[in-house]
Amino acid sequence: MTAQWYNDDASAIIHQVLPRKTFLRRKTPGQAIDHQMIAANVDTAFLVQSCHFDFNPRRLERYLVMAADGHVEPVVLLTKTDLIATAALETMLAIIRSVTTATVMTLSTVTGSGFAALQQRLLPGKTYCLLGSSGVGKTTLVNRLIGQEAFATQAVSSTGEGTHTTTRRQLVVLHSGAMLIDTPGLRELGILGAGDEVDRGFEDIAALSARCRYADCRHVHEPDCAVRAAVERGELPEDRYASFLKLKKESTYYGMSQLEKRHKDKAFGRLVKSVKKRRWD
Structure with a gap:
């Protein structure tokens, strides 16, 4: 379980599993009817969508319900802003604001636009999670935040469409003291028992x-x-x-x-x- 907290001693013997304060989960992919936990004890979930091929308000609504279900603060992060014109970006922002009152941030890892604002939001001792489809730039963003190519990425196509790279969840501690969880692209995002x-x-x-x-x-x-x-x-x-x-x-x-x-x-x-x-x- 990514970001599950334990009470242990110097010899790394687990004495107690502490209760989860928050969580991110979805329905198990396929025919099975059960929950799949993605991460626990997350303070903020960055709901990452690319401005190019991945932008989908209906899918964003599913991410917002997932965050609400686990009592996690959502922040919408629009990546690859360098691939579209300013007018198109403003249209996307208007659509998002019609869907949620959550904070919306824009980012380009190519030009660096929005990167400083994102860094300022990552506070010491807090846990953040990147959620989004494959190829939206999550792992590229993690590499830039830690200042090195620690995790493999794939080259994008000539159209700017990304490809699937991350195959497992991984937590990294940033220089600021913030903890960031990178997750594989979510192909299925079923909602199970979210209720109210x-x-x-x-x-x-x-x-x-x-x-x-x-x-x-x-x-x-x-x-x-x-x-x-x-x-x-x-x-x-x-x-x-x-x-x-x-x-x-x-x-x-x-x-x-x-x-x-x-x-x-x-x-x-x-x-x-x-x-x-x-x-x-």
Whole structure:
């Protein structure tokens, strides 16, 4: 577990696993219904998206829900700003600000733009995690922060599209005393059992929900739903509303599947015990 804290002595014997203050997790890739822990005790998650091929507001919403689920502060980091024009960058920033009130930072490891501002944000004793797809520049950024090519990177194509490099999670201590976790690119980002934290990932919808007639409004067919009213008035984009409903449904579905799995495991355990008991009676 990356950034899991232990209580140990000089001989490195683990005496106690300390509780996690925060975490970053996703649904296990594939058909399995379970959580996969990515990192623990993270103070800030940098949600990294490239300004070129990787920019995807719907995927960003998933990262925001992941951070909310684990009570981690999100910061959106737009990389490779040197590949697009200023007007295009401003359009992307406007889209992000319509999705979240989280801090947004821009960065180019080629020109160095935004690098000093990022360094100032990395405080001693704090733990930070880079989350993003393959090829968005996470490992290149880590190498620049530590001042050497400590981790392998792949050359980008002529179009600026990156390639998959990092295959395991790794924590490095920076010269400032901050701790930074680099992670492999996340191809699948399933949401499992996030519950009300999905609402926290959609701050604008959460604010509208307070004006619904029913406190448990699902924003689907209920009367006097402030969320659907905002969609009908054009104040809430339909694609964002659809994304919210999709993540709520996905989280609930996988959460129920996980609960059913636990019930089956318990039932199987009781069966095994009863068989053993009959054998020894």
